[in-house]
Amino acid sequence: MKSTITKLYDYKQAVIPAELRLWRIKDEEIAEKLETLSRNRAYEMEPETVQTGDSVACRSESAAARWDRETLLLFPGRGLCDSALENACLGARVGECRTVSTDEGEVTLTVKRILRRAAMPVGDQLVKAEGIDGVNTVAEYYDWYREQNEPERRRSAAMGIAGNLLYEIRMQSELSIDQEEKDAFVWDCANSYCQSLVKAGIDPTVPSEGTDFLTEEQAKQKMYVEHEPFFTMYVADAYFVQKETGADVDAICKEELNKLAADNGLEAESLLTEDGWAILCGQVLHNKALELMANYTEQFLED
Amino acid sequence: MVYEATDKTFDQLIQAEYAAVDFYGTHCGPCKMLEPIYNEMSNDLALVRFVKVNVDHCPELKERFHIYAVPTLKYFRDGELFYEGKRHGPREVMDSEIAKLLYD
Numbered sequence A: 001m002k003s004t005i006t007k008l009y010d011y012k013q014a015v016i017p018a019e020l021r022l023w024r025i026k027d028e029e030i031a032e033k034l035e036t037l038s039r040n041r042a043y044e045m046e047p048e049t050v051q052t053g054d055s056v057a058c059r060s061e062s063a064a065a066r067w068d069r070e071t072l073l074l075f076p077g078r079g080l081c082d083s084a085l086e087n088a089c090l091g092a093r094v095g096e097c098r099t100v101s102t103d104e105g106e107v108t109l110t111v112k113r114i115l116r117r118a119a120m121p122v123g124d125q126l127v128k129a130e131g132i133d134g135v136n137t138v139a140e141y142y143d144w145y146r147e148q149n150e151p152e153r154r155r156s157a158a159m160g161i162a163g164n165l166l167y168e169i170r171m172q173s174e175l176s177i178d179q180e181e182k183d184a185f186v187w188d189c190a191n192s193y194c195q196s197l198v199k200a201g202i203d204p205t206v207p208s209e210g211t212d213f214l215t216e217e218q219a220k221q222k223m224y225v226e227h228e229p230f231f232t233m234y235v236a237d238a239y240f241v242q243k244e245t246g247a248d249v250d251a252i253c254k255e256e257l258n259k260l261a262a263d264n265g266l267e268a269e270s271l272l273t274e275d276g277w278a279i280l281c282g283q284v285l286h287n288k289a290l291e292l293m294a295n296y297t298e299q300f301l302e303d
Numbered sequence B: 001m002v003y004e005a006t007d008k009t010f011d012q013l014i015q016a017e018y019a020a021v022d023f024y025g026t027h028c029g030p031c032k033m034l035e036p037i038y039n040e041m042s043n044d045l046a047l048v049r050f051v052k053v054n055v056d057h058c059p060e061l062k063e064r065f066h067i068y069a070v071p072t073l074k075y076f077r078d079g080e081l082f083y084e085g086k087r088h089g090p091r092e093v094m095d096s097e098i099a100k101l102l103y104d
Helices: A027-040 A083-088 A124-129 A138-172 A179-199 A216-245 A249-263 A268-273 A277-300 B029-044 B059-064 B091-103
Strands: A004-007 A043-045 A055-062 A069-074 A097-102 A105-118 A174-176 B002-005 B018-024 B049-054 B072-077 B080-084
Touching (some): A027 A124, A027 A138, A027 B029, A083 A097, A124 A138, A138 A216, A179 A277, A216 A249, A249 A268, A249 A277, B018 B029, B018 B091, B029 B049, B029 B091, B080 B091
Parallel strands (some): B018 B049
Antiparallel strands (some): A004 A174, A043 A105, A055 A069, A097 A105
């Protein structure tokens, strides 16, 4: 690459915001997860009388066709229909009739069935029911949940800090830009984006402001300007990756593209010759830069 | 409780007086956001059958019900399609949708 960073921003002196250092899972999150499990393992019972929160099946008779049904489901307290109807069956037993006045006339309800769902209490029995190997108590569930999720949270937090530092590098470093190289990169991004819009049925010549349509040339020029920052990112990422690995970035890029092509049943060469190669290379290098920077930023994470 | 349907079990599962069906995709973010709300509704509204269909695994149902986007919600009465869900989202939105199935 001809474009490069001539003076690298001293990212090691950057202040890391405290909130980015956090990654440990709080007890509240696990308690909430257990509450969800308890609701998912709710059991059903048929109580003697209707209470708020129950599900009630009624035979309803009315001159209004809407309320004249063999089965009308009511959920007292849920506010899904006329509250007069929902509340009319409170305290009723199966077989009991209640008549209620609504805006659409009188409705007579006969309770056919009452169903109540009760959440399984949060406790060792609930945890055992989940059938996780070696996890039989709530305390063990807390440990297990952390073991399962914290490594990913930790890496994700390190990546978050890495993203911040890479941003600072490209904003605060001094760069030397080769215009020809930049044009080739940015025009490829702009053209492939333009093609994507057309394929998605979006006309790039329709202005985002005003009423005058853009010419095709103006639309492409607009996209060039919008994609310019990606070149700075590409140059900064390439510089960082080369500095950290000592390897040739083109070789790294090709290796990553080979993997990507193999995963998608394609040839890497075909990826590089089609429009959009710049976006692909930029993304590949950015991922690599993030990964390398995250190895460094792990030291800033909370203990 | 939410029943996971397949191409083979779907017709039997929706044979209820009132049933809601969530057509979802494995890697769909909005589907994942809807899942806890849908689960909660299934617990709160016993007597309504809540069913979900993973369209990635059920090509026949995807074609039969013309599922072009996920999540898509459809509501059935006595095994027949009664109402095409228009919206999905927070609990209030979902409640207003299911109220159409129950009371319209």
